[in-house]
Amino acid sequence: MRALVLGASGFIGFPAAQALSRAGYFVYGQTRSEEKAKRLAVEEIFPIVCDPSSTSWHHLIPTLDVIIDTLHASDPNTYLTLFHGIESATKSLRPASSPKLSFIFTSGTWPLGNQGYDLILTDTTPVLDPTGTGPKAVELASSTNLDRSRVEQEILKSEILNGIVVRPTLLYGRSGSIFSMMFERFRKEGRVSWLGTPGGKLTTIHQDDLADLYVRTAEKAQVIGGLVFIAANSHSEDTDGFLRRFCEIVRVDGKEGPGGGYEYFEPTNVFEKAITTQQIVRPYLARTLLSWEPKKLGLTDGLELYWNAYLASVDK
Template sequence: MKVLILGATGFIGFPAAQALSRAGYFVYGQTRSSEKAKRLAADEIFPVICNPDSSSWHHLIPTLDVIIDTVGGDGHGPDASKAVFQGIEAAAKNLRPSGSPKLSYIFTSGTWVHGDQGWDILSDTTPVDSSGADSAPLVNWRPGVEQQVVKSQILNGIVVRPSLLYGRSGSIIGLMFDRVRKTGKVTWPARRVSGSTDGKDGGRMATIHQDDLADFYVRAAERAQVIGGLIFDVSNAYSDDTDGFLGRMCEVAGVKDGFEYYEPTNLFEKAITTQHIIRPYLARSLLGWEPKKPGLTDGLGLYWNAYLAHCVDV
């Protein structure tokens, strides 16, 4: 199997590229950086240096089995995400030999599309309406792109929605680690809750380790021809209590003054506070996928040490 990963040096893309290479597949990794291309080559991944929406790599499309988009529009918005998808659709239509199997395209979205659903239990097939969520401007375009992907007549479209990611350099959790390292304080944006004593609390977080997500991509790529048209939530089967997570962070980092919540200052921080209790089932039932890494709070000492080592390395 030949796989191309868009965003192959990112927090999601790099472990996915490594996992697919270790599984024995030929992996092409798109990156914008010549320096990062060396990192891909060292891991037996063929580097492709260009922007994700470039057509300079489209000559590979006739020979590829799967394309995995781990960029997902983040930092570039819906127009860039649609441009990548539509460019691949057009190239597949024009370049792949007649009678070829559909090229599989796995688009990375996120569980924020569920919005803040409080204590409702959600799954992969729960209908999505993020229009009323505080984070809606960040994600309300995603369901439309998701539907374009899974309903494509040219590509074999699949959507994956990871929840809040953790591990190694930390991703969004790493932003909190940065504040702890620089200020000696444990802080997190507050979630507004009616009925709580001060009108706010931390709620709960749906989370997934980057390695468990990478394992999902391997399984999805291997079975892509039989799971086309489906949307998968990829999340631990249990949620992390934010108060417990922050309390444990104080212990791990030696912060004596306890943790503090602060008012979100932008839409991104509001999005971080959205609560959705997710019990995904499609990846388990169709792909045999199960998360293996310790949860965020349970393994926090390990993840904090990994983050600190990453800071030394970079």
């Protein structure tokens, strides 16, 4: 299989490209950085240095089996221009008799809304409030242009590409992703703090388990086109328990009362508000159709390991 990973030097894209290469596939990795291109080459990933919207990589389209898009689609209109450009190039460059080129898009679960404990979310739960204006909304669509649900539908309904959507939950591992915000705050201020209020839950997935899902999705792309796969551990993390465990690891002195050495703070922008989204997620399609199961330690269980990995990533 010949695969192209867009955003191959990123937190999601790099382990995905590594996993594909280790599975025996020929992998191209798009990056904007010459320096990061060397890192890809060391991993036996063929680097393509360009902006993802560039047409300079389109000559690969006739022979590719799959494109895996791990870019951050921050503006749906700009992103859809990129996607339609790929569609157009595929239509003109790819032999008419060939199978559809598979296109795997990385989205997220925030468009499903802040459901709390009211609704268990699965791979096939509809986006009940795609405009981001209802009482359960995360306000992503109207405030930060992260209207990924609209992008998802364009990809899934494409008549030119074989569209598939992967929705990761909160990512952890190595440099920390979103959790690096808490780690860095502790390094600078000596305080353990997290967004929101006590009593919450965290739905999470390790970047390596997500990478494994991309490999399995790419391998069976021709028979799973048009589907959405949520990438999440089988159980949610208790936010208070996660923070207590971190206090134990870094030896923060306990405080009187329920705080126990940690504190919560109010979000200051829409992105931070989105992080506080409460969702109970139970995906089933990846397990049923792809035999996918997360293998890495959960965030709290492996927190000392993940904290040390973060420190190594910032001190190298």
